[in-house]
Amino acid sequence: MSYIIRPWAVRDLKQVMQLIKESAAFHKALDQVRITPEMLREDAFGKEATFGCLIAEVPPEQKSKEGHTIVGYQFHYLSYCTWDGPVLFGEDLYVVPEFRGKGIGTSLLNKVAKIALEKNCVQFRFISASWNKTAMDFYTKLGAINVTSQNNWNLCHIDGEHVRKLAEQASR
């Protein structure tokens, strides 16, 4: 089996959107996917694009059962840590089940690590579900540290409705 890792293009939107949904379904969170291909297109390929996406692509003759040639993806954006400096933040690393165990996840991480170095990042940061032992073992082997379990850092959200309430009170 052969594959290439490359930055995505507009033509890949539909297949990547399908994989985003597959990944969400794997996390039993399909109902939380509010994004649409139109939003993704505007945000990713518009003037103010602030994130990148790498995809793993196989030749047409090796396409998946579902007819996909894009069999994995990884989103990333530049973030900043007041203690460490520039940090590359990874959002999602997904490989289609029938293509797992072939090194595609590692290849995606190899390439995103290269991007991190090019952008002078001192760290690659990402979120993983604590119940996903396979993923956590995979990341640990590559040198990842779980700073939630080791340093008690917890991730929090303030959603739209509450963000609007907060913003309304901005008087100063």
Add this chain to the structure above:
Amino acid sequence: MSYIIRPWAVRDLKQVMQLIKESAAFHKALDQVRITPEMLREDAFGKEATFGCLIAEVPPEQKSKEGHTIVGYQFHYLSYCTWDGPVLFGEDLYVVPEFRGKGIGTSLLNKVAKIALEKNCVQFRFISASWNKTAMDFYTKLGAINVTSQNNWNLCHIDGEHVRKLAEQASR
């Protein structure tokens, strides 16, 4: 007591750097602060600046015991969620102890929420230490959800040395 919330400027770097160290000391992690004022200046006010910082400033006659007029800060940058779309990520929200309980933290959040709306973000996301009950209670009152305790999302890091190793193997 009066104060204003405003985006920072180069002249504020020294005082903000001092507050970053105070905040790290509060988290018993002063030894983890690798950033310098020079790095911060380049990253924040150079051509490719990717993050913002809001500061809370009091008039000179109300300065802190240590002589500071900047008594709180909040870093933020645009990030992206494949399920939700654009998200504003907050890094640090700090108010000097003697100025706490006066609404400065809320005012900083009010202003950063306004920035989130201006940037079409559907969510404000941040990290908090699980042992910092005062902070967690404060955020919860404002509508925050702890997605680590509720949805098992854990934060992970891959640090420089391992990022370099990963990048070296990027052949495809």
